[in-house]
Amino acid sequence: xxxxxxILNVLPLTVFFFIILSSGIVLYQLKVDxxxxxxxxxxxxxxxxxxxxxxxxxxxxxxxNLENLNFEKYHDQIFAVNFFASWCAPxxxxxxxxxxxxxVLPVIGIAYKDKxxxxxxxxxxxxxxxxxxGIDKSGKIxxxxxxxxxxxxxxxxxxxxxxxxxxxxxxxxxxxxEVLPLLESIKNE
Amino acid sequence: xxxxxxxIIIFSFLFLFSNELELxxxxxxxxININNRTRVISQNIRCLVCQxxxxxxxxxxxxxxxxILIREKLxxxxxxxxxxxxxxxxxxxxxxxxxxxxxxxxxxWFLPFIVLIFGSILIFKIIKSNQK
Amino acid sequence: xxxxxxHILMIxxxxxxxxxxxxxxxxxxxxxxxxxRVLQKGSLINFLFIFLSFLILTYSFITSxxxxxxxxxxxxxLKPLIYKISGVWGNHEGSLLLWVLILSAFTFFVSFKDSxxxxxxxxxxxxxxxxxxxxxxxxxFTSNPFERVDELPLDGRGLNPLLQDPGxxxxxxxxxxxxxxxxxxxxxxxxxxxxxxxxxDWARQMRPWIAIAWSALTIGIALGSWWAYYELGxxxxxxxxxxxxxxxxxxxxxxxxxxxxxILEKKLIFINWTILLSILAFSFSLLGTFIVRSGLLTSxxxxxxxxxxxxxxxxxxxxxxxxxxxxYTIKSSSFNDEKGNFDIVSKESAILVNNLFLTTATLTxxxxxxxxxxxxxxxxxxxxxxxxxxxxxxxxxMAPVVFLMAxxxxxxxxxxxxxxxxxxxxxxxxxxxxxxTLLYLIEEKSIFALICGSLSIWLFTGVxxxxxxxxxxxxxxxxxxxxxxxxxxxxxxxxxxxxxxVAIFLAGVTGEQFYKSEYNVRKKVGDIINIGTKSLxxxxxxxxEGPNYHSLMATFSLYEKNKFISKxxxxxxxxxxxxxxxxxxxxxxxxxGDTYLVLGEGDNKTGWSLRIYSNPLVSWIWAxxxxxxxxxxxxxxxxxxxxRNV
Numbered sequence: 001x002x003x004x005x006x007i008l009n010v011l012p013l014t015v016f017f018f019i020i021l022s023s024g025i026v027l028y029q030l031k032v033d034x035x036x037x038x039x040x041x042x043x044x045x046x047x048x049x050x051x052x053x054x055x056x057x058x059x060x061x062x063x064x065n066l067e068n069l070n071f072e073k074y075h076d077q078i079f080a081v082n083f084f085a086s087w088c089a090p091x092x093x094x095x096x097x098x099x100x101x102x103x104v105l106p107v108i109g110i111a112y113k114d115k116x117x118x119x120x121x122x123x124x125x126x127x128x129x130x131x132x133x134g135i136d137k138s139g140k141i142x143x144x145x146x147x148x149x150x151x152x153x154x155x156x157x158x159x160x161x162x163x164x165x166x167x168x169x170x171x172x173x174x175x176x177x178e179v180l181p182l183l184e185s186i187k188n189e
Numbered sequence: 190x191x192x193x194x195x196x197i198i199i200f201s202f203l204f205l206f207s208n209e210l211e212l213x214x215x216x217x218x219x220x221i222n223i224n225n226r227t228r229v230i231s232q233n234i235r236c237l238v239c240q241x242x243x244x245x246x247x248x249x250x251x252x253x254x255x256x257i258l259i260r261e262k263l264x265x266x267x268x269x270x271x272x273x274x275x276x277x278x279x280x281x282x283x284x285x286x287x288x289x290x291x292x293x294x295x296x297x298w299f300l301p302f303i304v305l306i307f308g309s310i311l312i313f314k315i316i317k318s319n320q321k
Numbered sequence: 322x323x324x325x326x327x328h329i330l331m332i333x334x335x336x337x338x339x340x341x342x343x344x345x346x347x348x349x350x351x352x353x354x355x356x357x358r359v360l361q362k363g364s365l366i367n368f369l370f371i372f373l374s375f376l377i378l379t380y381s382f383i384t385s386x387x388x389x390x391x392x393x394x395x396x397x398x399l400k401p402l403i404y405k406i407s408g409v410w411g412n413h414e415g416s417l418l419l420w421v422l423i424l425s426a427f428t429f430f431v432s433f434k435d436s437x438x439x440x441x442x443x444x445x446x447x448x449x450x451x452x453x454x455x456x457x458x459x460x461x462f463t464s465n466p467f468e469r470v471d472e473l474p475l476d477g478r479g480l481n482p483l484l485q486d487p488g489x490x491x492x493x494x495x496x497x498x499x500x501x502x503x504x505x506x507x508x509x510x511x512x513x514x515x516x517x518x519x520x521x522d523w524a525r526q527m528r529p530w531i532a533i534a535w536s537a538l539t540i541g542i543a544l545g546s547w548w549a550y551y552e553l554g555x556x557x558x559x560x561x562x563x564x565x566x567x568x569x570x571x572x573x574x575x576x577x578x579x580x581x582x583x584i585l586e587k588k589l590i591f592i593n594w595t596i597l598l599s600i601l602a603f604s605f606s607l608l609g610t611f612i613v614r615s616g617l618l619t620s621x622x623x624x625x626x627x628x629x630x631x632x633x634x635x636x637x638x639x640x641x642x643x644x645x646x647x648x649y650t651i652k653s654s655s656f657n658d659e660k661g662n663f664d665i666v667s668k669e670s671a672i673l674v675n676n677l678f679l680t681t682a683t684l685t686x687x688x689x690x691x692x693x694x695x696x697x698x699x700x701x702x703x704x705x706x707x708x709x710x711x712x713x714x715x716x717x718x719m720a721p722v723v724f725l726m727a728x729x730x731x732x733x734x735x736x737x738x739x740x741x742x743x744x745x746x747x748x749x750x751x752x753x754x755x756x757x758t759l760l761y762l763i764e765e766k767s768i769f770a771l772i773c774g775s776l777s778i779w780l781f782t783g784v785x786x787x788x789x790x791x792x793x794x795x796x797x798x799x800x801x802x803x804x805x806x807x808x809x810x811x812x813x814x815x816x817x818x819x820x821x822x823v824a825i826f827l828a829g830v831t832g833e834q835f836y837k838s839e840y841n842v843r844k845k846v847g848d849i850i851n852i853g854t855k856s857l858x859x860x861x862x863x864x865x866e867g868p869n870y871h872s873l874m875a876t877f878s879l880y881e882k883n884k885f886i887s888k889x890x891x892x893x894x895x896x897x898x899x900x901x902x903x904x905x906x907x908x909x910x911x912x913x914g915d916t917y918l919v920l921g922e923g924d925n926k927t928g929w930s931l932r933i934y935s936n937p938l939v940s941w942i943w944a945x946x947x948x949x950x951x952x953x954x955x956x957x958x959x960x961x962x963x964x965r966n967v
Contacts, residue, residue: 009653012597013646016604020639026698043281050279113250139254146279148237149251235705241562243707246555248921286707293702297692301685301714308677316670319590319661 043146044154044162049081050144054110054134060119071160078186080107081154082130082170083142085114086122088150094169095126098153101175102129104183109133112142112150155179157186227260230272233286234259243286324389327377328467334370334425335457337363338450345447349515352443360446361432367453368429375409375422378466382409387477390468391415397479397898399869407490408480414466416493420610421456423494423501427530428453431505437526444512445505452504455637463630479898482870488548496541496568500606502534503575507603507645510596514648519592519656524585527599529957531582532815535575536953542568543946554904554919556934558833558942561711566690567609570683574602577679579953580672587734590669592656594676597649604642605683611638612690666737671729678722685714716769723776723827726820727783730813731790745786753779770835777827784820788812809955819952826945832914832938839935845928852933855881855916857889862929870894872905875920875929879909891920891931915939 044050049071082098084091101107109130111119119135136142145154148167155164164182166174231245236252244252255276262272276284288294341363348356380386382405387393395412396405410416428449434442460466483489509527513519545568550558559565578598585595611634663669689706696702727749731742756778757771791812840852850857860876877889891907907918914937923929 010650013650016646022695283703283705286705287709288704288706304684305681312673312677319663321662
């Protein structure tokens with residue numbers, strides 16, 4: 001009984017010390033790591049690209065392609081999938097960077113909850129970097145990809161696995177510091 | 190002979206009709222059932238673009254789409270668990286407002302009850318030792 | 322110029338309070354009445370200066386002095402006066418100043434309690450002043466409310482429209498009186514650890530302060546929940562949101578403390594536990610203040626954007642909780658409990674069990690609130706903890722508390738003597754069984770509805786039974802007003818009121834949680850909507866101009882069995898300055914429940930989407946909280962239990 005009480009006397013301080021210590025760690029990580037943004041990326045990484053069926057009529061013609069979106073033909077290629085929308089302001093900001101990206105690898109565009117004419121107008125005004133562009137009218141494909149909102153960008157490796165995801169506009173600094181080095185590293189594989 | 194035919198026709202008609210009726214009633218039941226199940230699931234799904242809201246309470250676009258998706262899946266005969274699993278695979282545990290029991294959440298689920306058990310033992314001892 | 326005066330006053334107060342702390346520590350070994358007198362004067366000056374400083378800030382808000390950063394960020398010339406004033410604490414900096422104002426007020430009031438022995442009193446004032454200077458430092462170095470803007474804006478940005486509401490204008494002050502009120506019992510505990518002296522008088526002097534803080538906290542939380550109910554337009558009243566949890570945790574601990582300290586008033590047992598609870602209660606208050614204000618839980622980004630604030634917060638928490646806990650570790654073994662000498666079935670045991678469940682419940686809420694944060698830090702996994710978690714953990718832990726709450730007041734201190742105890746229990750069980758059956762017959766819902774409703778009946782009957790037997794025992798004749806007060810004290814009316822508040826609250830919860838119905842419809846003007854026995858007629862929809870908003874207002878007539886009852890006017894408001902929109906639900910409350918109507922999107926062609934809730938007994942939730950708070954206030958007047966048996 002006596003011994004029991006001794007432990008109880010020290011217990012509060014120990015628990016408190018633990019809480020303060022871990023809060024400190026959390027604080028430090030938030031500052032250094034930006035863990036929040038990173039952990040957003042984690043869910044689909046390493047998994048195969050989700051089934052993405054876009055009906056024929058929802059395709060915007062570019063290279064005489066009028067079939068369902070079919071990732072098979074990109075097998076053995078590294079490619080990117082970019083979700084955008086004509087009504088989304090940040091998408092306009094990232095348009096030039098997506099253009100840069102399309103010079104490095106094929107980029108497939110998926111217009112999220114958009115209309116055919118609006119999408120076409122957007123591509124006419126801001127340039128069309130996409131090898132294929134489909135429209136996700138119902139927003140179901142977006143859910144299939146675990147999308148929070150537009151814009152979001154995914155990178156897919158030769159095995160058809162998602163290796164990178166960026167939520168929000170792809171800024172030039174991110175493109176240069178994260179995307180390009182990543183592409184460089186998998187090229188050597 | 191003639192009468193017999195008539196009877197058969199009438200009976201088969203009635204039979205057909207009752208079948209229709211049954212189907213009709215069943216479809217209303219199903220409708221209510223699906224609606225209720227959609228609500229229950231929606232209440233347990235976090236609206237990812239809101240602050241601490243379930244998609245049931247939210248009117249955001251993503252929440253609306255998710256609700257439609259859940260409804261469609263239920264109509265297609267998908268079970269609740271499979272729907273939770275589907276969303277979890279895409280958005281992570283974060284989307285579930287009721288955290289699943291796994292290695293990450295062991296402490297979360299069991300610590301209160303462990304403390305309760307140890308506390309009870311301790312209190313029992315204290316009461317015992319304070320008896321006359 | 323005037324705002325600078327406010328700033329200077331705060332700096333002076335900081336200097337004075339820091340000097341006061343040094344003076345107290347320097348004289349710690351030889352405290353006498355003279356030291357107390359000096360500290361008293363200091364706390365008076367602190368209070369006056371901070372009060373002046375607060376008035377100056379309020380003046381800046383009223384006159385819309387947009388050269389001040391927080392005024393231009395949180396106010397607007399077109400805002401109604403009351404929201405200009407409430408705008409003072411509708412932001413981080415101003416709310417901290419309010420916090421400090423209340424702290425200095427409490428310090429001032431407690432410092433003139435000469436009935437406390439001077440050695441203890443000096444330390445109490447000392448500890449209060451240490452907290453005061455820590456907070457003043459925090460304000461001055463990281464969150465100065467008197468900061469000027471570089472460029473004078475034409476007009477302010479306005480206050481978040483959701484916060485422009487009478488319920489929420491009062492919510493922070495009440496909550497803060499609760500939080501800060503707990504600092505007094507904290508200081509009592511720390512002072513006891515420092516002086517090493519504790520007696521029954523210590524507990525008696527401390528209890529009124531806990532009761533005041535607890536009542537204010539109850540009102541504060543209830544106001545917040547009421548606001549969420551009518552303003553957010555989801556029809557819910559409690560969301561287990563981290564911010565709500567932050568205010569709920571100190572409440573739970575304070576409730577435990579309020580019960581526990583009653584044992585100590587009788588006999589010197591469980592000294593360490595009482596001290597620990599006092600420290601814990603205020604620690605949770607601090608956590609609550611900072612969690613809400615730092616945005617650590619609501620938006621992790623906001624916190625990270627200003628790491629200096631976060632580090633400062635950790636330091637303050639480290640000092641004001643860590644040091645007392647170190648003292649506790651060293652000193653707690655030197656307090657020796659008397660031998661309790663109480664039966665297993667006695668008030669003491671019941672209160673101990675109550676404390677066990679309440680602390681475990683607090684722990685559950687704490688884990689639920691902080692777990693996502695820590696899990697994310699440890700391995701990057703994100704989890705969401707919603708109502709389902711609390712329903713599965715918190716509710717079963719609290720159910721026994723309510724169960725005991727009905728019977729524990731029957732028990733006597735020390736001895737199990739009441740021969741009527743078993744009789745009363747049988748009576749309670751019978752009434753509850755009948756009530757439960759009735760509930761089952763009215764409308765069959767889940768087993769949880771039955772448990773929740775039956776508990777409410779059980780508790781209600783328990784309190785009434787106890788009240789009647791106490792009134793019988795009291796045998797007081799009312800010849801004058803003094804005897805009336807004596808009577809109230811003797812029958813412990815405060816306790817009964819608070820407990821009946823819980824029963825009313827639970828009835829409300831049962832109604833809202835299990836018996837509510839919801840209708841989602843799309844209707845055009847002229848349509849009629851049937852909800853149960855009631856029907857709603859969509860009369861018209863029109864644009865209305867408010868003082869600082871445009872509003873789209875629909876008008877409905879509510880009929881019950883073809884008899885007109887009332888008009889309902891749900892709105893959607895567009896605040897032009899703040900560029901945001903709020904939904905104003907139309908709520909018709911009566912004794913038996915609310916009709917709650919929310920106007921959604923739509924147009925005149927395709928109709929308007931409407932959400933209609935029928936929430937039975939929902940207003941009982943806040944009525945219950947009100948009863949609890951009033952009970953708390955009553956128990957303040959009840960100095961000690963010396964009138965009670967044994």
